[in-house]
Amino acid sequence: MSLAYYPGCTLKTKARNLEGPAVASMEALGLKLDELPRWNCCGAVYSLAEDDLLHQVAPVRNLIRAREQGKDELVTLCAFCFNTLKRANLLMKEDAEKRNTINSFMNEEADYSGEVKVVHLLEVLRDEIGWEALSQKVKLPLRELKAAPYYGCMLLRPREIAIDSVEDPAILREFLKALGASPVDFPESTRCCGSYQIVSSPDDIPEYARPILNSALSHGAEALVLTCPLCDYNLGRAQQELVKKQSGFRKMPLFYFTQLLALALGLDPRVCNFELNHGSPESLLKEKNLLSQSESFQPIGG
């Protein structure tokens, strides 16, 4: 069985370490991710202005491509793309006036009214495979790995598109349990990492990251588990700055959830592209016997 899948720009370049292990893992789980033909950039952020319908065209075109494949569900993996596509879909479903304007503007496309369901890969794992079934597929349990789920913003806000409870999300915790790890809850797990402020105010990012990283560490986490390429970039970069600024600051390895999935399923670690991680995970993985001592990679984030 295959699922229609939208990758987005970042997963094809900077975040191949998010996509590669996802594609390999889903194939191993028997639900192949089938990339949409002719997908385009979703626009990265959802347009918040009432009169700005032009920026809704890009995400809606992708939804139309999914429907052309005869699919009623579109799987996303990048947190930004998930948010933008799901919000645009909701707009097309619920706002008749704006839907008509957008459909009229795209007169070369068939009319669209939100028929495709946008889901995140974590929802597929929870709702279509199930934690119990997933745990039975685990070949290399992540025993003794104290991993803190970090959600960021895009999977949980606004409320109408959230993949789980906005206040007390459990999906990453349950995912980690299914892989045999020991999830570590911490109160800053949904706090923003600074997002696109990295473009205009890069010097502010360490102050966004500091409470998140310190909180995870003080709750006993050995690593942070991420879903978003911008969280990886911001938190990874900020750690390098914080080491210089704050004496005694301890860097924390950062993983994408898909990398831990691939490792637990016993796949070749090379599908994880660990060299692209911004928070260096190599020594922790070796310490936990999740990576053979002979494996080596040069992380870009030091």
Add this chain to the structure above:
Amino acid sequence: MSVTVSSKRLRREFVKKVKELSGQNLQLCYQCGMCTGNCPAAANMDISPLRIIALARLGLEEDIAGSKTVWICASCLACTVNCPRGFDLSKVMEAIRLLTLRKNVDRIRPEDIPPQERCDLPQIAMVSGLRKFTG
């Protein structure tokens, strides 16, 4: 911090535009401060998120225009999901940003981003940054 409210300072067109672009009823807010309390960037802002709403509905455009608050907002929506009145402040922040950007006044210039940084940044950062800070 006190503000002077007078008909001379009231910019009715500004209030109308903010309402139109955001789709939000500015009178809904009862200034409880949940937005500010939940904002991860509030400490860096010169005008707090709840005060932005107060100034916007009084039409005090000049007070807001000189502030860096809307440019520090990362649209993380912590305010939106925690508002007891169902008010979406992220849309008001966007409306105020757009009123500047649509005058062809950009907040950043891509050429000012160091080349190595431009090369390293993930695409979602570049695209969203340019969407939020340029017209």
